[in-house]
Amino acid sequence: MKEEYKIKLIKKEVLGPTCAVLTFTCPEIAEEAQPGQFVNLSCDYFLKRPFGIMCVDKIEKTFSVGVRKVGKGTEKIIEAKEGDEFTVLGPLGNGFPFDGVKKLLLVGGGTGIFPIFCAAKYAQENGIPCRIVNGYRSKNDAFLFDKFEAVCDNFEVTTDAGDLGMKGNVMTYLETIDDSELSDTTVMVVGPGIMMRKVSEWAQAKGLTCYVSLEQRMACGIGACLVCVCKIKAEQEGKEFVHKRCCKDGPVFRAEEVIW
Ligand SMILES: Cc1cc2nc3c(=O)[nH]c(=O)nc-3n(C[C@H](O)[C@H](O)[C@H](O)COP(=O)(O)OP(=O)(O)OC[C@H]3O[C@@H](n4cnc5c(N)ncnc54)[C@H](O)[C@@H]3O)c2cc1C
Ligand code: FES
Structure with missing residues (x-):
C-alpha cells in the first residue's frame, strides 16, 4: 500500500488565469519520482486528483506540478495559498x-x-x-x-x-x-x-x-477501483485486447499497444 504524505505548498507560480505551477515539500517523492509518474493530490472537493510530476529538486526535497483549472477540484487547488497543507499519494504509476x-x-x-x-x-x-x-x-x-x-x-x-x-x-x-x-x-x-x-x-x-x-479519469490511483481501465492489445495472449489500469499498469504505455 502506498503511503500518504502530508505536504505543504511552498511556492505558487501563476502562469495565467487558469494555470499555475505548484511546488510542495516532500522528501520521499523528491527522492523516488521518475519522469512520467504522477501524484494524487488532495483538493478539498471529494477525491484526490492526478497530476503528472513536472520536476523534482532532490536538494530542496521538493516536487512541482503544473495545474490547469478545468473543474471544481482543480479550481480549489489553483486557489491554494503558499503555506497551505495538502495530502498526497505518490509517486504513482510507471514512468x-x-x-x-x-x-x-x-x-x-x-x-x-x-x-x-x-x-x-x-x-x-x-x-x-x-x-x-x-x-x-x-x-x-x-x-x-x-x-x-x-x-x-x-x-x-x-x-x-x-x-x-x-x-x-x-x-x-x-x-x-x-x-x-x-x-x-x-x-x-x-x-x-x-x-x-x-x-x-x-x-x-x-x-x-x-x-x-494516457489520461483516464481516476479515483484511487493505485489500481484498486478499476475506474481508469484502458484497452491494450494482447495478441500474444490470444486476445484482441485486455483491460489495463491506467494508474497502476500505466499511465505510460508503448504507443502501438494502445487501442485508441
Ligand atoms: C495520469 C494523469 C496525469 C495528469 N496530469 C495533469 C497535469 O499535469 N496537469 C493538469 O492540469 N491536469 C492533469 N491531469 C488531469 C487532471 O487530473 C484533471 O484535470 C482533474 O482531475 C480534473 O479535476 P476537476 O475536479 O477540476 O474537474 P472535473 O469536474 O472532475 O472535470 C472537469 C472536466 O475535466 C475533464 N477531466 C477530468 N479528469 C480528467 C482526466 N483525467 N483526463 C481528461 N479529462 C478529465 C472532465 O471530463 C470534465 O470535462 C492528469 C490526469 C491524469 C490521469
Ligand atoms: S484509479 Fe483506481 S484502479 Fe486506477
Whole structure:
C-alpha cells in the first residue's frame, strides 16, 4: 500500500488565469519520482486528483506540478495559498522507460507539457540528446517557454493561431523532420488523445519506438477501483485486447499497444 504524505505548498507560480505551477515539500517523492509518474493530490472537493510530476529538486526535497483549472477540484487547488497543507499519494504509476534511449523526441500538448518537462530535465541530466516539440493554441498559452529552451538542444513550438513558432499543430512540425535526423530516436508523447494517436501513427510509420502517457479519469490511483481501465492489445495472449489500469499498469504505455 502506498503511503500518504502530508505536504505543504511552498511556492505558487501563476502562469495565467487558469494555470499555475505548484511546488510542495516532500522528501520521499523528491527522492523516488521518475519522469512520467504522477501524484494524487488532495483538493478539498471529494477525491484526490492526478497530476503528472513536472520536476523534482532532490536538494530542496521538493516536487512541482503544473495545474490547469478545468473543474471544481482543480479550481480549489489553483486557489491554494503558499503555506497551505495538502495530502498526497505518490509517486504513482510507471514512468517512461529510459533504458537504452539514445536520442529523444518529446512531444507535448495541453497539460501534457508539464510531465514532458520532467522527461526533458531527466534527459539533460543524463546526457541524452533531446528535441522537444510543444503544441499550443496560441502565444498566450505558451507557458514555461524559457524553461523548456534551457533543458533541451532544440525546442520547437507550434501554435494553432500561428502567433508563435510554426502555424499548425505538432504534426505540422513533425512532418518537416528529415528521416536522416530520426535514426535511433525514441519518441515520448503527453497530450490530448487525438494528438497522441496522430504522433504514434507517425512514429510507427517511421519505425520509431514511441511511448504515450494516457489520461483516464481516476479515483484511487493505485489500481484498486478499476475506474481508469484502458484497452491494450494482447495478441500474444490470444486476445484482441485486455483491460489495463491506467494508474497502476500505466499511465505510460508503448504507443502501438494502445487501442485508441
Ligand atoms: C495520469 C494523469 C496525469 C495528469 N496530469 C495533469 C497535469 O499535469 N496537469 C493538469 O492540469 N491536469 C492533469 N491531469 C488531469 C487532471 O487530473 C484533471 O484535470 C482533474 O482531475 C480534473 O479535476 P476537476 O475536479 O477540476 O474537474 P472535473 O469536474 O472532475 O472535470 C472537469 C472536466 O475535466 C475533464 N477531466 C477530468 N479528469 C480528467 C482526466 N483525467 N483526463 C481528461 N479529462 C478529465 C472532465 O471530463 C470534465 O470535462 C492528469 C490526469 C491524469 C490521469
Ligand atoms: S484509479 Fe483506481 S484502479 Fe486506477
